[in-house]
Amino acid sequence: MGDKSLEIDGISKRYGAKVALDGVSFDVRAGELFGFVGSNGAGKTTTMRIALGVLAADAGEVRFDGKPITHEARTHIGYMPEERGLYPKMKVLDQLVYLAELHGLSANEAHRNAENWIARLGLSERRRDEVQKLSLGNQQRVQLAAALVHDPGVLVLDEPFSGLDPIAVDVMSAVLREKAATGVPVVFSSHQLDLVERLCDRVGIIRSGRMVATGPVAELTGRAGSKLVVTAPSAPPGWAAALPGVRVLENHGPTSVLDLAPSADDQAVLAAALATGPVTEFSRQRRTLTELFRDAVAEQPRAEGETA
Structure with a gap:
């Protein structure tokens, strides 16, 4: 039996002469909130897409529960992309039910889960609205509900807090803590380092396609003096x-x-x-995580590459 952790092991990816990822390794443990941080172009999104099977790695392996991740295992990942992926003309409830059914839930389960997350994320009054008619912040809440509606075993979130007001940040933070408390590994990228420092158990810093620091936030910041x-x-x-x-x-x-x-x-x-x-x-x-991050990325100029 594995330990229900998500393992990124030696992942490398090139685009022609450009090295996007160079032996990236870290793990996200069961019940853990893991913050994945780096400058634009450092390789965060490429890593997440490889974990999801959207991109193929040139080398390395992604494992979940101790086994190489398969298409079946990937159906149990909840993913929130940075480029939001909702159907703009579908109504909120219909969209969440549809996405839940795509992940294999029965119609009854899909409706129950969709209504639960709509209520939990404060969208009840918008449940019959088309997504395109919502504010950007509410669209982001729907996108989070889409990542959660099939009761995933792993959560992978790319910049989930960008553009949210403080109340929405608090709601999303509480949801992520709750999911982690049930034993789900949760990894998210963010440029809001004060939030990462407050929320995460461990953090990984990526620079120019390489991991330069990984560990508990208190340990990393303490080691930095x-x-x-x-x-x-x-x-x-x-x-x-x-x-x-x-x-x-x-x-x-x-x-x-x-x-x-x-x-x-x-x-x-x-x-x-x-x-x-x-x-x-x-x-x-x-020293704060922000100061540690600045020191880490300042040690070497960022290489050209894909967007983070």
């Missing part, structure tokens, strides 16, 4: 610049944000600050 925030109202400008092992990242009036080398002594920094007068703040802040 922390910043020291010092507020010393009486300190003269540049007071910290000459301290050994200290790099000044930012200055905001009396507040300095410092990066300390592993060999630097934070107590020596505190003593230097106190020597100038009172210190009203002295705290360490973990």
